[in-house]
Amino acid sequence: MAIINFNKTVLHNLISKPATRxxxxxxxxxxERTRGHVENDMDVCVLCGLCSIKCPTHAITVDKAAKTWSxxxxxxxxxxxxxxxxxxxxxSMAQKFQEPGPEKVTKTFHQTEKAIAAQEALMKAAxxxxxxxxxxxxxxxxxxxxxxxxxxxxx
Amino acid sequence: xxxxxxxxxxPQHPVLPEPIHLDLVMEDEKVVxxxxxxxxxxxxxxxxxxxxDFNEMVYVAERICGICSLGHGLGYSEAVxxxxxxxxxxxxxxxxxxxxxxxxxxxxxxxxGLLADGFGFESLYMESWRLREQVLxxxxxxxxxxxxxxxxxxxGIRKDISNEMLADFQKRFDKMEEELKxxxxxxxxxxxxxxxxxxxxxxxxxxxxxxxxxxxFLRASGVKRDIRSTGYEAYGELDFEPCYSEIGDSYARxxxxxKEIFQAxxxxxxxxxxxxxxxxxxxxxxxxxGEYLTRIEQPRGEAVYFVxxxxxxxxxxxxxxxxxxxxxxxxxxTLKGCDLADVPMLVLTIDPxxxxxxx
Numbered sequence: 448m449a450i451i452n453f454n455k456t457v458l459h460n461l462i463s464k465p466a467t468r469x470x471x472x473x474x475x476x477x478x479e480r481t482r483g484h485v486e487n488d489m490d491v492c493v494l495c496g497l498c499s500i501k502c503p504t505h506a507i508t509v510d511k512a513a514k515t516w517s518x519x520x521x522x523x524x525x526x527x528x529x530x531x532x533x534x535x536x537x538x539s540m541a542q543k544f545q546e547p548g549p550e551k552v553t554k555t556f557h558q559t560e561k562a563i564a565a566q567e568a569l570m571k572a573a574x575x576x577x578x579x580x581x582x583x584x585x586x587x588x589x590x591x592x593x594x595x596x597x598x599x600x601x602x
Numbered sequence: 603x604x605x606x607x608x609x610x611x612x613p614q615h616p617v618l619p620e621p622i623h624l625d626l627v628m629e630d631e632k633v634v635x636x637x638x639x640x641x642x643x644x645x646x647x648x649x650x651x652x653x654x655d656f657n658e659m660v661y662v663a664e665r666i667c668g669i670c671s672l673g674h675g676l677g678y679s680e681a682v683x684x685x686x687x688x689x690x691x692x693x694x695x696x697x698x699x700x701x702x703x704x705x706x707x708x709x710x711x712x713x714x715g716l717l718a719d720g721f722g723f724e725s726l727y728m729e730s731w732r733l734r735e736q737v738l739x740x741x742x743x744x745x746x747x748x749x750x751x752x753x754x755x756x757x758g759i760r761k762d763i764s765n766e767m768l769a770d771f772q773k774r775f776d777k778m779e780e781e782l783k784x785x786x787x788x789x790x791x792x793x794x795x796x797x798x799x800x801x802x803x804x805x806x807x808x809x810x811x812x813x814x815x816x817x818x819f820l821r822a823s824g825v826k827r828d829i830r831s832t833g834y835e836a837y838g839e840l841d842f843e844p845c846y847s848e849i850g851d852s853y854a855r856x857x858x859x860x861k862e863i864f865q866a867x868x869x870x871x872x873x874x875x876x877x878x879x880x881x882x883x884x885x886x887x888x889x890x891x892g893e894y895l896t897r898i899e900q901p902r903g904e905a906v907y908f909v910x911x912x913x914x915x916x917x918x919x920x921x922x923x924x925x926x927x928x929x930x931x932x933x934x935x936t937l938k939g940c941d942l943a944d945v946p947m948l949v950l951t952i953d954p955x956x957x958x959x960x961x
Contacts, residue, residue: 452784452787452788452791453725453726453784453787453788453792455784456725456729456784456785456788457725460725460729466732466735477742478739478742478743478746479743480742480743480744480745480746480761481742481746481747482746482747482752503654503658503661524661524750524752525747525752526661526752527746527752527760531760540746
């Protein structure tokens with residue numbers, strides 16, 4: 448009796464569409480969470496290096512002097528650690544898997560002019576803030592306890 | 603007495619996806635003794651605890667095996683959590699349970715397909731794997747990976763699965779359950795299938811206990827032992843009774859696994875109905891110090907994880923005992939007295955996973 452039961456499945460499969468995708472004509476739509484490969488938005492990246500510290504396979508290298516961010520795709524295990532730990536949220540996980548290649552490569556990206564300018568502006572602003580805060584503190588110390596400022600002559 | 607001869611079986615054999623070698627001592631067509639030897643794909647993953655810190659080690663644990671990757675990640679995380687005295691939030695426990703049961707469904711359907719392929723029923727094999735594909739798609743939607751999920755972490759899970767997604771999964775599982783019933787009927791009632799499975803490879807209850815077998819292989823011999831009944835993760839809050847069979851032949855093993863798939867559907871349904879809202883992880887502070895041995899029920903059986911830590915970033919020793927390793931002794935016993943033609947089928951019925959065994 449069971450063979451009749453399975454015949455039903457076989458007949459159903461004969462008349463229905465194939466369960467597989469007709470690949471070159473029909474591309475797969477990946478779910479939102481698919482971990483394909485890591486991408487970096489170099490317009491935003493400040494090269495803090497946190498991703499390279501957190502990477503369990505040491506696939507990411509950050510060179511602050513040369514202003515480059517590089518990744519070895521063959522070492523990357525797509526664990527999403529770097530993306531989760533990125534403070535600027537410039538790293539993201541692209542859904543599509545990487546194209547196969549004939550050799551092991553290291554992909555290097557240069558920090559863009561825009562990112563450098565933004566980072567310098569930020570640093571400048573931070574320095575100004577720090578200087579203003581120090582001046583305010585010195586002024587406050589100067590008015591509250593007149594005897595205290597020992598550093599004043601050195602300024 | 604007829605002349606004895608030795609026939610090598612494996613490490614490369616059409617029925618084996620992974621390498622294991624058996625020396626079959628034959629007397630005419632009957633197997634008198636089977637001597638297994640493993641060690642073809644040792645990768646030294648346990649030794650990596652020296653190089654990867656205890657958080658990064660979860661990724662290594664997951665890569666012990668491709669089919670039970672979730673179980674390995676879970677077992678290792680549980681062991682470290684016990685060492686560090688971390689209480690995992692309830693929602694994370696439920697999601698871990700749901701994912702474990704999903705991994706059981708996909709592993710058992712994979713095995714059913716391999717079994718059908720083993721006895722030459724091609725369309726049944728394809729049909730099984732078509733169903734399995736749906737579970738892999740659900741895994742990808744939930745965790746981002748089809749085989750390596752990277753969702754476990756010490757102290758919880760890394761990504762929440764929303765209630766809407768779980769409700770959607772529930773609908774798909776209901777549909778899948780209906781489709782699986784047809785396949786299960788073919789596996790259990792078909793005459794051609796039964797002629798390959800019935801009355802071969804007996805293992806008595808006593809032998810199964812003595813040889814320390816585990817998982818569906820043990821339960822098919824009439825022993826009602828399932829680590830899930832110890833109530834780790836959220837299993838304690840779900841209605842659960844181990845599936846077993848008294849017969850102890852290949853057919854019983856198929857039956858137990860099919861019953862377990864349906865039970866997994868039921869457990870998922872219960873877990874989705876009961877899942878509480880809340881946090882999915884707790885922050886981990888400090889380094890582990892101490893040792894702990896934990897057991898979890900993987901699709902293939904009971905897996906043991908031992909962790910010994912010394913209070914530094916790196917763990918001293920990590921040890922995994924996998925279900926296939928425990929079942930190899932039982933396999934050599936079932937092979938005694940069987941025909942040479944039945945050997946591939948009997949090797950399949952323990953659901954061998956050699957990568958796990960050798961790590």
